[in-house]
Amino acid sequence: MKICGFQKTTLLDYPGHVAATIFLGLCNFRCPFCHNAELLTEDAEEQCTMDEVLDVLKRRASLLEGVCITGGEPTLSPDLEILIRRIRELGLLVKLDTNGYRPDVVKRLCSEGLLDYIAMDIKSSPENYxxxxxxxxxxxxxxxxxxxxxxxxxxxxxxxTTAVKGLHTEEDFEAIGRWLQGAERYFIQNYVESDRVLFPGFSGFRREELLAFADIVRPYVGEVCLRGVDY
Incomplete structure (x- = not known):
C-alpha cells in the first residue's frame, strides 16, 4: 500500500462528519481532468506509512468521527482491508471513494461490514465512458x-459526476439518469479549473447549465444536488 497523502481534518469529504482523508496511490483510469494526477502511477510518491497514519488517527480519535479513503483508486491497494479494519478498531467510521471498476472488492468489504459510506464516481454515460x-x-x-x-x-x-465542459452534454446526463434509476442520491460537482490536472485546459459549466443537468436526472433519482455551487 502506498499512502500518497493524508489530510488530518476535513469537513467536506465525508458528508455530515468531521473526518480525516487518506489518499492512496495508483489508479486504473486516466480521466483527463483528474485533480490527483500525481497519484495515478507507480511513480506516485509515498508520503507516510500505514502505521504513521494510524498513530495520528489514534491521537485524534476523540476529535474525529470518520475517515475517507480516496485516491487514486483505493480498491487497487492489496492492503485496503487491513487498513480499514485498523481504522475501525479506533472506533471511526469509514467512507470509501471508488470508481466502481472493481466491484468484487467493494462487495467483499461490504459483506464484512467494513464500510459505512460509499461514494462512487459516474464518469459519464455508458456510450462515452x-x-x-x-x-x-x-x-x-x-x-x-x-x-x-x-x-x-x-x-x-x-x-x-464531475461535470466538465467539452466532455459532458445533456444527452449524457439523460443516459446517466436512466443508468442510475432508483438510486437514492446523486451529486453533480462542477469541474474547477487547474493546471495540475492530467490534461489542463478544461473548464466547468455555468450554474444555469448545471441546474439544467440536475433537472434532467431528477426524474430518475430520489435526490439530485449540485456540489460546490451556490443555489
Missing part, C-alpha cells in the same frame, strides 16, 4: 455491476 475515463476499451458492465450492488447493499451511498 471510455473517453471520459481515459480508458478506450473500458468494460462498462463492471460499472453497471457496481451501480446495481451499491444501490441495493444497504450501506449509505452517493453517486457523483
Amino acid at each position: 471510455g473517453m471520459v475515463a481515459g480508458v478506450p476499451n473500458i468494460n462498462t458492465d463492471t460499472i453497471s455491476e457496481s451501480i446495481s450492488f451499491v444501490r441495493s447493499c444497504g450501506v449509505p451511498y452517493e453517486f457523483r
